[in-house]
Amino acid sequence: MPPRRRGASGFRGVRVRPSGRFTAEIRAGGFRLTLGTYNTPELAARAYDAAAWRFRRPGRDMNFLDVESLEEAEFLAPPPCLVDDEDRRRHRQLQRRIAIAERDEQLMRQWRAQFPNDVDNTDAFFANLRAQRRSNRRHRRAVAAFELENPNTTWTENDPRWDDIWTETTSDDE
DSSP: OOOOTTTTTEEEEEETTTTTTTTEEETTEEEEEEEEEEEHHHHHHHHHHHHHHHHHHOOOGOSSSSSSSSSHHHHOOOOOOOOOOHHHHHHHHHHHHHHHHHHHHHHHHHHHHHHHSSSSHHHHHHHHHHHHHHHHHHHHHHHHHHHHHOTTTTTTOOOTTHHHHHHHHHHHHH
């Protein structure tokens, strides 16, 4: 039987994610177990080897033949990346920025369709847009301030809407 293909990463049990990171996974008992996502294919291959040792796979199924025991494989394998509240907060912030950029592109298309040859109306259009954003910010800040004063608020402690009042008060203090 010919050897199994190793895929684009060059390692057994390692797949490249669309984000450019590498996922390690192993099949056992008809199931595919995901071992984690790593920044390099070598780290993902080390995680695969540690799992292969735990499942008592033969040496030919390993990526690195220099490892001689389960303890050594586990020592060389990196811990999986854990997602914590800080990662979630950064992800939400990044998603907001992407949404704003997409909205800006949409507004530029709308403006170009509305004023194909008129450059003088640019200032008026964007002044109106800034006024709308200011109004939305004030409204969100007022809602957050109301919820802060309300003892029976339905907002949880980690609710991202609290960011509206905290960012506004810290920027006002400076």
